[in-house]
Amino acid sequence: MSPLTRNMWRDIRKSKGRFIAIILIIMLGVLIFVGVKAAGPSLNDSLNKTVADKNLSDIQVISTTGFSETDLKLARKVPGAQVEATKMKYVIGGKSKVAVALYGYDDDAKQNQLIMRSGRLPQKANEVVLDKNAKSKYSYKIGQTFKFANDSGLKQKNYKIVGFADSPQFIDNQSRGATNIADGQVQLFAYIPQSQLDMSVATMLNLHFNSLKDKNTFSDSYKDSVDKKLSILKRKFKDRDYQRTTEVTADYLKQFDQQQAQLDQLRAIDPQMASQQQVKLNEARTKALKKAKTTYTWQTREDLPGFSAYGESSDRIAAIANVFPVFFFLIAALITFTTITRMVEEARSEIGTFKAFGYTKWEISKNYYYYAISAGVIGAILGAVIGNESLPRIVLALYKQYIALDWVVGLQWWVILIALVFSLLATLGAAVIVIRKELVEGPAALMRPKSPKSAKKILLERIKPLWNHLSFNRKVSYRNLFRFKSRMFMTIIGIAGGTALILTGFGIQNSIGASGNRQYSEIFDYQAVVKLNDDANQTKVKNILQQDKQYKNSTAINSTTAKLKANGQQVNDVNVYTPNSLQQFKKYVHLKNNLQKQGVILSKKTAQLLNVKKGDQLRVTLTGGKKVSLKVGSITDNFIGHFLYLSPQVYQNKLGKVATSNTLLLHLSSQTSAQRKHLANRLLDSGEVMGTSYTHDVLDTVSKMSSSLKPIILIFVLLSGTLSFVVLYNLTNINVSERIRELSTIKVLGFYNNEVTMYIVRENIILTIFGIIVGYGVGNLLTAYILHQAATEQVIFPLTISWFGYLVATLLMIIFTAIVMLVTHNKLKHIDMIGALKSNE
Template sequence: MGKATLFKKAVKDISQSLPQFLSICVMAALSVSVVMGLDSMWKTIDDRSRELYAATNLSDIWVSIANPTEMDMWRIRNIEGVEKAEKRLAVNSSANINGRPTLLVYTTSDKNTLDRPYLIKGSAGSSSGAILDETFAKHHNLRIGDKLELELNDRKISLRIEALALSSEHVFSVKDTTSIMPDPGKYGFVIVDEDKVKGAYGGRKPYNQICIRLAEGANESEILEKVDAALGDDLLGIITRNDNRSVSHVASEIKQFKVISAVFPIMFFLVTALVTLSTMSRLVEEQREQIGILKALGYGKRSIVLHYSSYGVYVGLLGAALGALIGPIVIGRTLIDQMRFLLVLSDYRMSINVSNLILSTVLIVMCTGGISCYTCLRRLEEAPAALLREKLPRKGNRVFIERIPGIWGAMNSTSRLVARNTFRNRWRMLMSIVGIAGCTGLVIGAFSLNDMMLNVSRLTYEDVYAYDNKIVLDDKTSENDIHNLALSGTVQSVQETVVQVVSPGGKRRMTIVTIFSPESPLVNLRNMDGNIIKLPKDGVAITRKQAELLGVGEGDTLKIKRADESYTEVEIGEVIYMVSGQGIYMSDYFWEMTGEEFVPNQLLVKWDQKDQSFLDGDYVESYVEREAQKSDFDANLQIVFTASVMLIAFGGMLAFVVLYNLSVLNFCERIRDIATMKVLGFQQKEVRPLVLAENVVSSLLGIAGGVPVGMMISFLLARDFGDDLDLVSRISAFDFLMAAAITMLFTVFVNRVVSGKMRTIDMLEALKSIE
């Protein structure tokens, strides 16, 4: 009977203070929805990609070596920790269809079990057939049974499409550095039997890769050293799973959203906890008399604590349930649908991070129910008789401003009343400022994230590069051919290659090395101070992010694997800043000093007069405009833009709820004061500023306090956003002004609502004795 009575009382109390409890519920829902929405996005990609990797038996290491012998294979297979090793061919070919797109040809045999295709349609089995990239086939309207002609090693091979499939190595599928966004119209993959390509290679089976699967618990770094030692000078390079472009891009997307989902929700929860503390303290304070009655009627301490704790628990659980529904549907599904344009997965079933859902629910209940319990326990220390008496008003004290005659004397009576009330309720004022500061910081951080993403393409394709076209040359094109063409404009020859790099600490990475002349008119490399520099004469320049990953700095030496030869040591002469395009840069002179030959495979051109006939001619394999690269880069980051916009919206909603809740609490605390002043003859316009001015002051101080919070969020995002981007935390004046404008707009709106409540005060009800 007692429990039923307390439950009815709880329902009645919540209904009487419905706006305050609704605000707590909304804050809880916003906090959990942000966590679950962002978590569902990265969790879905993580789960679906892992499923695809497992289904296709993705290798752990790919070793580049020309025509490995059986002795090479025996040595690799006998390395401790190597579970399986297989050889294959991986080489680009041209498809004889409209636009002559590139297909990366993989060879396979009945014995191969690694890097298998994920079949979508059809079946594989014929040695004369082909398994084609499903997205490529859709774009070119190719179906099972159609003929496909490839040009491979200057020979033509005719294939019949037997199946359509996906590949773990082409979840993020781009051809080369001219491509930023996947384009199935220009690039895809095809898997053929190794016997089918023999005709293009003089009747022999060609191989250029060894695919390795490691045993569980194997030490990868030790195995890499042993592979290097086993193959010696024949080794061209080693790519680990983490270095694979597709796998690393997927991992980077996951890491980016893990960072976002870790940083932003923390502030949501902190703000919810602080505002709940203010709200529940006020509500429990209003229940002093009823707590005293319950104690006098014989209710035990445990029953009363559970009763008042249930207020927060009910509201917190409801908010958590709403957040768990809204987050994945509104945030998660929107982001996952955008990710379909970047990543090709077998399906996009949404995954829910159950552990974080439980953790979020527990945190919310602790923020709501736990704080309700804490505030109730404080009241239970008093005797029933003391609780049944009206609480004595706080003893008035002079505020510190009164001790400054120059300021106090210049203030009017309204300003003095506002100052006295503000300093008399320092705790509530502090909670208001901290709550608003948290919300403002969230909005500033979201704007900063948006700015950082926008700056990536600008800093890369406006500040660093100045070409009109980036051109990939045909393999047969020599530098003399380009020179004889006498193109109209500024032309810069570039060689881009991927090499094996070993740091002094033993870290190994396949790294892009870009080689061009020190007098570089179209590539403006910058040092860490932002000044344009030339390439070192007797060393290399390395990007800061790449240096961090390798654990090296200026003055250190790196070992670089030369083609078909041993390693050579190079000194790091300069650490440069590149927001995108991490790697190593060196001059053509120094490249040749290492024993290599400078063979340009790309051209950068700033046209005086564009030569379209050259771009469409036999010398050019592909080309792209710088503006198109910039647009594609922005499109690649569109999902982060969308996430930042959502966070701005959710942060704004949280700010509104916080301002409304705190303003209503302030109004409720002052209702008797307001009624008294009205009875004494004060007009509405004279009374209104006493309450509303405090809201404005707390908003202004909260906005100022939100700047360091936003800076902290921005710093955390920039520091841990992934290995591909080197972001610098910045908060622009626009970010601050927009966040301040949003907060002040809500403040004005809330003040209007509270002002309307002042007009409807029942002065008799407000002034009647509590006794």
């Protein structure tokens, strides 16, 4: 081993703390960079594996009148389509009389295979497999009986529970979709033998494409491919709804013709009875003909409960990964660069000595390069392995809201490579720059210590009244702050970066939660929406509402959906609200401007997507096909969903008719879950209401979305705090080692240990305070940028950081400063003053 190599190992042993600090800083930076970058893909890959293994359908079509063999033949004409027909309906069942999505089980079905959690699949006519939630939420057990309502249209009411399962169609454990029975929310799914459903035709078509099986279900490529397949399917079914309506109508009329013939015979015997029966028959015929109208609902995976939320969740993590870890890693790299620079500068005399002995520049340089490479590579490898293998698994394990997935955590090689390159730039790059700079000087100059920086007057000194009242120690501290500017900036950057990262963690979570809270406090001020039937008796509905203790008042509006186009852009599923009473409407929806004066008001996110502003024209296609052109009167704040508000006058002028009430917005006092369900059931039982939805359910969903990020935020806070501590500790050590002669001098002059410590720590306190303040600003900017990246087509996240976030960030920085102060104090008590003051000449 050459003297140079031995010297390098001696340096590592002498300054183990510094070498370990460099490794730790690099490791932390790489760990969070690689780990968070891998979390989003791991979430998607894990779900992709689950849905691929269970053959989740790519497209589902639901018909109000079922599918005939003709429909199946049309669906099979879509290239590559595997088509399966399923009997499916919404029914009421269980002890709690909840809405159940009931499917007919078929042994031969290949798509949407159940994931059995306990028990087995149904084999006999009287057996049922229930949603896993029936076990956890309603305490059902295998062997018990599950009872369906009398009007469920089944061969029997009671079924023996033989198993509990998850389904790839319901990946979110907390959401099973919406329906128009019970309280409007599906609580469970269930499977019974297909023959047990008293239905002559299937009501759902499932289409699966093997060519799409290996695609990422959340990728643009997959979505574009599915959209093309869906477009072909819709073309195949063009006018099919009219044809199917005709077919079903003919079937109904055959039945009624037979009944009419029997009634005509009865009329000859008992005219009065026949007359009464005729009225009933006419009513039944009218209802049946309404039922004969065929409507198709087209669904892709995005429309399944929980799928979009899951994809948006992984997108949010990806958005965080594009900013948060990069910022984190840049701070780590910057501090590492400074540390390596200081290390090489401290070794000037050794470099000069070796140069005097005749060693070449490369021979002297390479050992420092090896030192830098060793620290960089060890830190990068440790960070990459720990980050890639731990963070994605932690994230997956904490996503308890979703069904248990088959974990897929692949190595993100390109991310690891980027991290390694940056690690070497921070370590080896610093060594190369400083060594080249130092080796320019001759041996004699290098073996002498650098001349200390001359003191200069600082701005504070020019404020005489203030400067003259400061103690000697304080004057020295303030001068030293500006004397060592690079250290000052590095400390501020380290503290500000840590504070900003912690604030950003809290800010992301607070802001996601705030979207729902602000939507249903600042903008929407109602607790429920009641959707009325076309011919609803509003008086009857009002009577039911007034009998409810929690009911306060309501307002009627016309509610429909529309497709908006402008500037080549399009937004679907926009809620169009036209109030009956503008005065009443103000109490339920708080718009930025007066709807009466503006005529047309558009929500902010919708306007952004369409790239329109006040005064621009919108092309509106309403449900039913009616097309109108509207001028935007103003744009209003909105956080969730897309909304277009029309005054009654604009509605009448543009559509040529008065807006009819089909929706009620309700003011309700605080309700329990049971009370909400009771009111919804009573309204549905009246026959006047299609369904009731509660703002509580929306807020609950947003709250769960926010809560799902808590563990991730905790990881960010811990890692950010750790980085800040290591940075502060490392920079303080550098400061002490650089100024060891100065500190020894003041100690020889009679300063007490506490005074010597405060000589250094006072600077740290000032820099920490300043760093925290700067961190507040950076944290807000960083959070705002991430929220902008994480926003979806439906949701805007308003920048919100709670006082608790500021408190935690501030306290952590103060605690870290205090710990470093104690460690430094202990170190300074044992300074070798004589050794430090020896001349280097």
